[in-house]
Amino acid sequence: MDKESYDYLVKIVLAGPSGTGKSCLLQRFVKNQWDDQVSHTVGIDFASRIISVGMGNQQKRIKLQIWDTAGQEKFRSVARNYYRGAAGAVLVYDVTNKDSFEELSSWLSDIRAMAPSTICVVLAGSKSDLQNQRQVSTEEAAEFCSEKHISSAHETSSYTGSNVEECFLSVVSTIITRIELGEIDPQDQSLGIQYGDLSFRRPVHPSSTSNWWTSITNWDDLVRLERQTRSYCC
């Protein structure tokens, strides 16, 4: 099988307050790298990785296309269309920063207002390696999830890599389950999922079939045609 082939392409967005480490999480998941030079997000639109879920015959290869906020969240200026066509969202807070956790409600309402109604949201607490600076407990996060109908919560560390895979896998498996249950229609492109042999968000491509110039400058033929029609019916 071609290394690049996949069954579904799934669009996932990262969301959450500035400074919670969304880009580091992305970097760890996609490249398995830790880069502490990243001060704020520059230059990355999205990153992709193909993962396998399920066993045996049921195994599916999923290409995750994970979009980053481009730093527009710094002053609460994320564009409305960022959430458009997202099948999943990872909502990120910082376990060492209570304020970042308090802000989640407004992020969640933005997601629910602007993303497709079928979006699967998971919660990711970042920087879990900094245990001695912890300000948000595991229980608080779990409570938030059940209150807001978020499918799961994960405490991750992009520094050590702990729980990063699990976090993204849980979004994907929820999405796949819902596709199999018929709750999400992969034919509906606006829901953020596409079959593998289709490419994502194609720009407009000219079709070369019609040439208006030849048609409009062929009026001579038209005139003749029209005459024939006329003599025929008169």
Place this chain on the structure above:
Amino acid sequence: MDEEYDVIVLGTGLTECVLSGLLSVDGKKVLHIDRNDYYGADSASLNLTQLYALFRPGEQRPESLGRDRDWCVDLVPKFLMANGDLTNILIYTDVTRYIEFKQIAGSYVYRDGRIAKVPGNEMEALKSPLMSLFEKRRAKKFLEWVNNYREDDPSTYKDINIDRDSMESVFKKFGLQSGTQDFIGHAMALYLDDAYLKKPARETRERILLYASSIAKFGKSPYIYPLYGLGELPQGFARLSAIYGGTYMLNQPVDEIVYGDDGVAIGVRSGDQVAKAKQIIGDPSYFREKVRSVGRLVRAICILNHPIPNTDNLDSVQIIIPQNQVKRKHDIYIAGISSVHNVCPKGYYLAIISTIVETANPLSEIAPGLKLLGPVVESFSRVQEIYEPVTDGTKDQCYISKSVDATSHFETLTCDVRDIYKRMTGTDLVLKQRPKMEDQ
């Protein structure tokens, strides 16, 4: 925001966002501010709540119109020319990765009390009632001249001096009737008035070529339109700018432009914060004292629950009412879109009528357009001044964009973008292909 930037951009209209994106890609440090809490300024697409807040302050939106999020109502009626400069910029900057486009299904012209389709292909040209037989033959000769003209081959000139002979004289040379002239000048060259008749033929020829090459791309019509509304365009370019390091602040009031003793702008004050920059870009609303009004536009946004009558039930159309047909000096435009563009719920249609104000009673001027729409569920109208900057910005380093104008496409807007870019940087804008997604 208390920092120093290369450029501060005020307002997130399309002109501002394209410039912000291009300058960030060039490596400039950009701060982009808007006083509104949404992107797009005058080129935004609004949901119902925002629409009512703007046009009917204090009034609740009717529940009958459905969910807020299903509406993206444009404030200006414009389409992209499929082969135009904005399409070009979108492709080069790869902003197309954020936006999906759909073709506009048809283009119509008003003639003698009814509307007729602008032929998009041979069959339609055959059936078109717009021209008589002999006139079609004369028009064909004219269009052949337009198409075959080559700068380096005087035999293609057909004794016409394209830079000296007026369009009027060229029409006369080909013996075209005034109805055909109207059709060519207004439905193909997309002129809003008849001033072009007295001007050299070159510009008209170029406009007809743009129309023809755009329609040749997809057939049907020369236009394309972004899913979810025109507001996607500024948002797409804002993301481009942010990807290249641009800082975005919505919902941020701008209290004043700060000038040095020499009258050159040095920054922007918002509350007790001052952001400094070498150059400032903004739309006219941020520079009231440095712009002048060049006219007024009247626009009516109409919500319909049926396609526009006599347009073959198409999901999207442009209708042009040429000025001569209704004894005006400027054309009336109607832009019609619908739920297939994800701008309103299923079963609804949006139509925006617009024209340049000529009388003391602007709303009556769009009546010929309104008459074509049939029953209207709801309409929102307003009159807006069209502003342009008084100076070119090179002295005070304030580069002010022009208001969104009355044309049906974005060609004048991208002209303004290129012009401002050149004034700011001293060099022509050269579009560079952005690295492909796989390279990131």
